[in-house]
Amino acid sequence: MVKKLLAFLILCLALALVRTLLMVLAVVLLLALVHAFVTRPRETMVFIATLSFSALAVAQPLAFITGAVVVALAVIVVGQKRRKQHRRCLCTDN
Secondary structure, eight states, rough: OHHHHHHHHHHHHHHHHHHHHHHHHHHHHHHHHHHHHHHHHHHHHHHHHHHHHHHHHHHHHHHHHHHHHHHHHHHHHHHHHHHHHHHHHHHHHO
């Protein structure tokens, strides 16, 4: 009986240690993400968007398809607006 109790306490201690290590790892990864966002915000946002879309594709394929279509349309609209602004600049310089 005492051996089982001792084994149970050791198992509890090991699980508590693993939990603490995972929490420390999460904090370190969060700090690394903050550092990356400060030093390279554009690349970090692309990473977060890619990670979000890949997680969404695995969890909810229909929502992923809808989100991908919305993002593609937004990119097309922004691209057309930039071209129009660029053409206006070229026309006024002549």
